[in-house]
Amino acid sequence: MSDYSPSRAPASAAAALPATVWLIAVGAFALGMASYVTAGLMPMIAAALSISLAMAAQMVTAFTLAYGLGSPLVVALLPARAQRCGLLLALGVFVLANGASALASGFSSLLAWRAMAGVGAGVYLALGIAAAAGVSAPPQRGKAIGVIMGGMAGGTVLGVPLSLLLAQQLGWTAALWLVAILGALALAGLLWQLPALPAAPAISLRRKLALLADGQVLVILLVSLLAAVASLGMYTFIAPLLAWSAHGAAMSATPFLWVWGVGGIVGSVLVGPWADKLAAPRLTMFILLLLALALGALPLAAGWSAWLMLAPIALWGAAGWALQVPQNQQLLAVRARQGDGNLAIALNESALYLGSAxxxxxxxxxxxxxxxAWLLAAAAAVVAAAALLLQSGLVRRS
Known part of the structure; x- marks a missing residue:
């Protein structure tokens, strides 16, 4: 089982996070924008390229599949001594693919570039989380991972509306150029600030894939999958739940989506210090409890008033995003001796995308x-409770 035990050295804990962590977070902000902005751009792209909305939606599918399936394969094949180069190259591919997407003259090329952007994004986030933990002092690693996840949440919540507003004024390509520019800024900073990263142990692809036979890793990944089914899956249906709620039929879903996202940013940032004080498996269990309670409270609040949903939605967003900080900590700790923590993180990201789908x-x-619609929230709470039960078994065996 994991030998994870957070360090409590006060002197190191008081030090500021390295600049590298914040630069990686800027790249994660751009990644969060790229992951979700295409859905909002679909009507503009469909009109510009004279294609149907159903066809335009395949851009989201291409990005998601490439992110979830392609990035773990690339991480698995990455040479042991290429961790720094791999991180920079992944971000470079992401920037290039978004810029090329904006320049694409036809749908086929646009689809190919969105898939390339998905691979670059997935590899970058996996290597970026590991790099942020690696350049930070042991008592700060949870905080560092929280900053990265907060960057991605910020890109989703703040960056997507900003880029869509820009697209309405200057055309759909402006949104992708904004993503590319932010990614390029992060890349320039990392080229300057990113130190040499320790080489991962040189192990064969067969040995790397052996992590899929690690029972503890599989449980962690299954917990992430179930949490994503409950949290990210339910996010898709905030509008139907609002329409079902008391006095909510004529209300816009936008404020509720914003509250969910702001909760996600706050949760990602605030969980970091706690992740450095508490054992990651127990922190995961506590966050899953909050997630289950928040989702379970949704239909109860909705039955009274739509506005009462804001509190559980904020808690749901905070718990859903915060969860991945201790989850990634666990994976890095469990696979530290085997040297394939980067691949474990990439598989965790794949589990999130699969769970969302x-x-x-x-x-x-x-x-x-x-x-x-209330039954969707109730079912999501049951799924979150199942993840909690699974995690409690992992804690008892650790």
Whole structure:
């Protein structure tokens, strides 16, 4: 089992995080924008390229599949001594692909560049999380990972609306240029500030893939998958739940989406110091409890008033985003001796994307069967509770 135990050295804990961590977070901000902005750009792109909305939606599919399936393969094949080069190259590919997407003259080339951007994004985040932990003092590693996740949450919550507003004024390509520029700024800073990273142990691809036989890793990944089904999957259905709620049928979903996102930023940042004080498995269990309670409270609050949903939505966003800080800590700790923590993190990101897709598809089916919207939130709470039970078993065995 994991020998994870947070350091409590007060002198190191008081030191500021290295500049490298903040630069990686800027890249994560751009990644958060790129992951979600395309969905908002679809009508503009469809009109500009004379394609259907259904066809334009395949850009999201290409990015997601490349991110979730392609990036773990690239991380697995990355040479042991290429950690710094791999991080910079992944961010460079991400910047190039977003710039090329803005210049694409046809849908086929645009689709290919979105897939390339997805691979670059997935590899960058996996290596970036590991690098942020590696350049930080042991008592600050949880805080460093929290800053990276906060950057991605900020890109989703703040960057996406900003880029969509820019697109409305200057055209859809402006949003992608903004992503590319932010990524390029992070790349320039990292070229200057990123120190040499320790070489990972030189192990064969077969040995790297052996982590899939590690029972503890599989449980951690399954917990992430279930949490994503509950949290990210339910995010897709905030508007239907709002329409079902008391006095909410005529209300805009935008304030509720913003509250969820702001909660995510706050949760990502605030969990960092706690992750450096508490054992990661127990912190994960506590966050899962908050997530289950928040999702369970949603239909109860909605039954009274739509505005009462704001509190559980904020807690849900905070818990959903904060969860990945101790999850990534656990994976790095569990696979430290084997030297394949980067691959474990990449697989964790894949689990999140897969869980989001499963949650969205399942919720869509429930609505297609005319099940009430409150039942989606209740089902999400049950899934979060299942993840909590699974995590509690992991804590008991550790």
């Amino acid at each position: 499963i949650g969205a598809a399942t919720g869509g089916l429930m609505l297609l069967l005319d099940w009430p």
